[in-house]
Amino acid sequence: xxxxxxxxxxxxxxxxxxxxxxxxxxxxxxxxxxxxxxxxxxxxxxxxxxxxxxxxxxxxxxxxxxxxxxxxxxxxxxxxxxxxxxxxxxxxxxxxxxxxxxxxxxxxxxxxxxxxxxxxxxxxxxxxxxxxxxxxxxxxxxxxxxxxxxxxxxxxxxxxxxxxxxxxxxxxxxxxxxxxxxxxxxxxxxxxxxxxxxxxxxxxxxxxxxxxxxxxxxxxxxxxxxxxxxxxxxxxxxxxxxxxxxxxxxxxxxxxxxxxxxxxxxxxxxxxxxxxxxxxxxxxxxxxxxxxxxxxxxxxxxxxxxxxxxxxxxxxxxxxxxxxxxxxxxxxxxxxxxxxxxxxxxxxxxxxxxxxxxxxxxxxxxxxxxxxxxxxxxxxxxxxxxxxxxxxxxxxxxxxxxxxxxxxxxxxxxxxxxxxxxxxxxxxxxxxxxxxxxxxxxxxxxxxxxxxxxxxxxxxxxxxxxxxxxxxxxxxxxxxxxxxxxxxxxxxxxxxxxxxxxxxxxxxxxxxxxxxxxxxxxxxxxxxxxxxxxxxxxxxxxxxxxxxxxxxxxxxxxxxxxxxxxxxxxxxxxxxxxxxxxxxxxxxxxxxxxxxxxxxxxxxxxxxxxxxxxxxxxxxxxxxxxxxxxxxxxxxxxxxxxxxxxxxxxxxxxxxxxxxxxxxxxxxxxxxxxxxxxxxxxxxxxxxxxxxxxxxxxxxxxxxxxxxxxxxxxxxxxxxxxxxxxxxxxxxxxxxxxxxxxxxxxxxxxxxxxxxxxxxxxxxxxxxxxxxxxxxxxxxxxxxxxxxxxxxxxxxxxxxxx
Amino acid sequence: xxxxxxxxxxxxxxxxxxxxxxxxxxxxxxxxxxxxxxxxxxxxxxxxxxxxxxxxxxxxxxxxxxxxxxxxxxxxxxxxxxxxxxxxxxxxxxxxxxxxxxxxxxxxxxxxxxxxxxxxxxxxxxxxxxxxxxxxxxxxxxxxxxxxxxxxxxxxxxxxxxxxx
Ligand code: FES
Ligand code: FES
Numbered sequence: 001x002x003x004x005x006x007x008x009x010x011x012x013x014x015x016x017x018x019x020x021x022x023x024x025x026x027x028x029x030x031x032x033x034x035x036x037x038x039x040x041x042x043x044x045x046x047x048x049x050x051x052x053x054x055x056x057x058x059x060x061x062x063x064x065x066x067x068x069x070x071x072x073x074x075x076x077x078x079x080x081x082x083x084x085x086x087x088x089x090x091x092x093x094x095x096x097x098x099x100x101x102x103x104x105x106x107x108x109x110x111x112x113x114x115x116x117x118x119x120x121x122x123x124x125x126x127x128x129x130x131x132x133x134x135x136x137x138x139x140x141x142x143x144x145x146x147x148x149x150x151x152x153x154x155x156x157x158x159x160x161x162x163x164x165x166x167x168x169x170x171x172x173x174x175x176x177x178x179x180x181x182x183x184x185x186x187x188x189x190x191x192x193x194x195x196x197x198x199x200x201x202x203x204x205x206x207x208x209x210x211x212x213x214x215x216x217x218x219x220x221x222x223x224x225x226x227x228x229x230x231x232x233x234x235x236x237x238x239x240x241x242x243x244x245x246x247x248x249x250x251x252x253x254x255x256x257x258x259x260x261x262x263x264x265x266x267x268x269x270x271x272x273x274x275x276x277x278x279x280x281x282x283x284x285x286x287x288x289x290x291x292x293x294x295x296x297x298x299x300x301x302x303x304x305x306x307x308x309x310x311x312x313x314x315x316x317x318x319x320x321x322x323x324x325x326x327x328x329x330x331x332x333x334x335x336x337x338x339x340x341x342x343x344x345x346x347x348x349x350x351x352x353x354x355x356x357x358x359x360x361x362x363x364x365x366x367x368x369x370x371x372x373x374x375x376x377x378x379x380x381x382x383x384x385x386x387x388x389x390x391x392x393x394x395x396x397x398x399x400x401x402x403x404x405x406x407x408x409x410x411x412x413x414x415x416x417x418x419x420x421x422x423x424x425x426x427x428x429x430x431x432x433x434x435x436x437x438x439x440x441x442x443x444x445x446x447x448x449x450x451x452x453x454x455x456x457x458x459x460x461x462x463x464x465x466x467x468x469x470x471x472x473x474x475x476x477x478x479x480x481x482x483x484x485x486x487x488x489x490x491x492x493x494x495x496x497x498x499x500x501x502x503x504x505x506x507x508x509x510x511x512x513x514x515x516x517x518x519x520x521x522x523x524x525x526x527x528x529x530x531x532x533x534x535x536x537x538x539x540x541x542x543x544x545x546x547x548x549x550x551x552x553x554x555x556x557x558x559x560x561x562x563x564x565x566x567x568x569x570x571x572x573x574x575x576x577x578x579x580x581x582x583x584x585x586x587x588x589x590x591x592x593x594x595x596x597x598x599x600x601x602x603x604x605x606x607x608x609x610x611x612x613x614x615x616x617x618x619x620x621x622x623x624x625x626x627x628x629x630x631x632x633x634x635x636x637x638x639x640x641x642x643x644x645x646x647x648x649x650x651x652x653x654x655x656x657x658x659x660x661x662x663x664x665x666x667x668x669x670x671x672x673x674x675x676x677x678x679x680x681x682x683x684x685x686x687x688x689x690x691x692x693x694x695x696x697x698x699x700x701x702x703x704x705x706x707x708x709x710x711x712x713x714x715x716x717x718x719x720x721x722x723x724x725x726x727x728x729x730x731x732x733x734x735x736x737x738x739x740x741x742x743x744x745x746x747x748x749x750x751x752x753x754x755x756x757x758x759x760x761x762x763x764x765x766x767x768x769x770x771x772x773x774x775x776x777x778x779x780x781x782x783x784x785x786x787x788x789x790x791x792x793x794x795x796x797x798x799x800x801x802x
Numbered sequence: 803x804x805x806x807x808x809x810x811x812x813x814x815x816x817x818x819x820x821x822x823x824x825x826x827x828x829x830x831x832x833x834x835x836x837x838x839x840x841x842x843x844x845x846x847x848x849x850x851x852x853x854x855x856x857x858x859x860x861x862x863x864x865x866x867x868x869x870x871x872x873x874x875x876x877x878x879x880x881x882x883x884x885x886x887x888x889x890x891x892x893x894x895x896x897x898x899x900x901x902x903x904x905x906x907x908x909x910x911x912x913x914x915x916x917x918x919x920x921x922x923x924x925x926x927x928x929x930x931x932x933x934x935x936x937x938x939x940x941x942x943x944x945x946x947x948x949x950x951x952x953x954x955x956x957x958x959x960x961x962x963x964x965x966x967x
Contacts, residue, residue, distance in 0.1 A: 022912030025847020480911025
């Protein structure tokens, strides 16, 4: 960066720093790693959706030549789980199984075939229990027994979590409305389908365990291993291998990671386990199926006076991130639209299916789908332009929402304007079967509070500089989104280098300080800020050493650090001078979000240091004869704050649009008779290149005051508006509402058929079940212009007796 | 109980030509080319996403034609020329396709990339000036979950232009 603040590498569309390794096949992913004497592990999984385990007989398996170890649940009895409030999984279960695919036993053998044969030789006897396969079933009294012990969940039956909040006076808000509307929506579950199957390799040497894994968060795997294996954290090292795609699906600690670690300890040999594609479907942690009821009051002009949202989530067999997911189905509505009074009730239920968790957008696509279609319907009912109605309710930058979420920079207006202009949405020509739809959304740049309570930084970066150059160390994991490139770019910008000049060590718990990992769109914002702080400190030291050695007097800020030079000397010389002056240098930087959460229990889910904003328009043709939908084009504008690397940001936006199209039109994780219907890539339909429409992307830069160089997230937010925009366009084309995902040809035809028979021109859920959400926690709304954070905010709470 | 491992596994010694090099390997007759490339020859650039012929990730070239290595048996491949991503270019001498993928951001996680590159190479060898639709058809069997495909198609177009120039 020059002394006048002009950016040199930030904002340039440079290739990713690891691109050469990834195009030449030299990047080493977890399953590519081999060590001498390595054994292969396989995991035996339950064929029953719900059953008690009566016995596990491994004697025959152990006798097979080449089998080196067999584990059962008794070897790994300690429960774990990603959320401290939901420690409900075991690496291998020994009491009962809760879904088809639940792990029961594991084998390490000289090769995969021997391991597979050993699995066949293990005899498990089960006592099947009545499976619970839907939200409705989960709300009834269990036929046999609840899926989890109510003593652990502290809830009735198969309820996992309940939340209930009222912000402001909702009744008064509805009373003030000219018009009130209710709608029901269903968002089907779907899965990440990363191209890389999960894989992990462990060794145990000199009393120390090393695990290479395809995880998105080395730190969480580290914590889970320490807990289950009862080892101190300093005797465990977790390294993120080159990553073949996560999208949230590799964010939990997994059974196979713990199993290979234990097997390495038992056998004294390296052990690797790579899941089959079928097992990847069981590992899941994907999108929750969610039933949503929404009621909104508006004035004649379309201004929202109150909103009431109820959600019911089908969580699958385990907790995973579910306690957060249930919040996310409701909390972020208020950072897109100014809702003066808001009631939100949510329930997450256990069912005997593969566990749901965080998938790109984590819990928010479902709520976004519902609110956008709901507002679309309200606008059409009132005879208002659907875009105009939204605009009248858009949140303003630098305000605080009714549920205390703090909004800083907000480019909703600019994003909306861009896509309207480019798409010609307003003056669109009408022809049969053709439609266009609009939607807007918001997403977090990282969660404002950590998933396990602590006051430590969310991200830390160390820089080392010696006579050979500079190295950055950070626990962040590049899952393909380009986080390594962001780190290198930030450091390069501050030190006057090119990103490729910065050596990186990332995602290695021995070498790198903690970063909370690649999820919740947090890395650019948080690790970026940590890197910025570390790099500015290093720059200062370099400048000092150079000034001293070259006899420069006066203001050190006047010394230019750019284009490979520090003042009058080259960067290499500067490194030597700095090492001469100080010895090898290290600096560190860290990032902790400001305290922004409101003064109520449960306020920790939803706050983010900054929200990204997106608007999109979809153009499609829908065939009333076949029910087929062909998306022609998507215009999408994303407020990314600042694009540190526009090439990477555009890649995230386009990838999000692609994933949204899959969810909207074809992807669904469905079950039949207790089993996953399609645990294969052939039958779980996802878009190929032939299904992809043209995408026109606009990046809006609002330069957030707290983001690194103003940057916000880009990896998840752009998925959100695309799905409801498609449904809105289908209505525009055919005059039917498809109030659930995915929009299959069958649903289109059924809605058309219903209309032909004089019924409601709609396909979607008909009933929201009775749920006892309990009395809501009532919260007084904040002053929307009170932007105080941190201690100042807390002092204000204390003074108000909150 | 007699398990399948107590039955003798039939193995054969084969001479495989991969990326212009001869390799003598001893393989079980039921081992797939994917397994032999990755586990025996250390050519881990070839990836896998299903091992069932569904995703295209494991694409290699056999005599210049794109094939799914997870469905091929090496016993059928003696005398044929196999090309993997390692044979396409090296870090010092990138193939124009690799260069274009890198420049245009057609690589995110990179896991689908080797298969995409080889499917694209087969196309360009056959048809040096493909239209966009032809590129899409040639890549339709290769799934990518990261990019949304547009940059990949752009990269193939760019490489074709440069190779024709
Ligand atoms: S690994 Fe999926 S097609 Fe071969
Ligand atoms: S780049 Fe990740 S699957 Fe294609």
